Amino acid sequence: MVQPATTNENIEMYLKYVYLLTRDSKEAARxxxxxxxxxxxxxxxxxxxxxxxRMDLLNHTKYQGARLTPKGRRIAVNILQRHCVMEWFLAKTLKVPRGRFHDEACQMEHALSTDTARRLRALTDQPDTCPSCYDLKQLHCKYLISK
Known part of the structure; x- marks a missing residue:
């Protein structure tokens, strides 16, 4: 597991995981x-x-969990999109092995601008469904590795 190094990275990681844990559920992130x-x-x-x-990025109720606000959701989706495009680029274009591309994408997603992510995406065959296809259990896009 890659640990975030800065406050902004830390915030982005929390928002990303709250999003992933609540995306397909009516439950709050515990x-x-x-x-x-x-x-x-x-x-x-x-x-x-x-x-x-306090930053209006999520709503948190003690013992019930957290849900993103619209502002928090926008940030979370953006960081996940950057993560996904980095995974696709590393795995498909650079042929980085399965055991490494997730962790490396996780480190790079915080430094990658939205514009650069769009440019990288144009170089890959990443599906238009990203990031909704991100599989939290597998830690990558469900289309990235064929079963």
């Missing part, structure tokens, strides 16, 4: 699930969720 995916303690998650709520 502290324990976020802690598991981010490799931090539940107390750290609670502290960050409170901070993100």
């Amino acid at each position: 502290t324990g699930e976020l802690a598991k995916h981010l490799g931090v303690s539940p107390a750290s998650v609670t502290e960050m969720l409170q901070k993100l709520a």
Whole structure:
């Protein structure tokens, strides 16, 4: 698991995982699930969720979880789109092995501009469904690796 290095990266990682955990569910993202995916303690998650709520990026209710606000959702979708395009570029164009492309994309997604992501996407055969095709269990786009 790649740990975020800066405050902005940390915020982006939290928003991305809240989005992924709530995208296909009516349930809020739970502290324990976020802690598991981010490799931090539940107390750290609670502290960050409170901070993100003050920034109007999500709504957090103690013991019930978190849901993104429209502003938080826009940021989360943007970071996930950048992640997906980096995964596609690394896996399909550069032939980076399966065991590495997710972690490397996770590091690069924070530095990649939206414009550069669009340009990289033009070089790949990434489906138009990204990022809705991102599989949280597999940690990559479900179309990226054929079963």
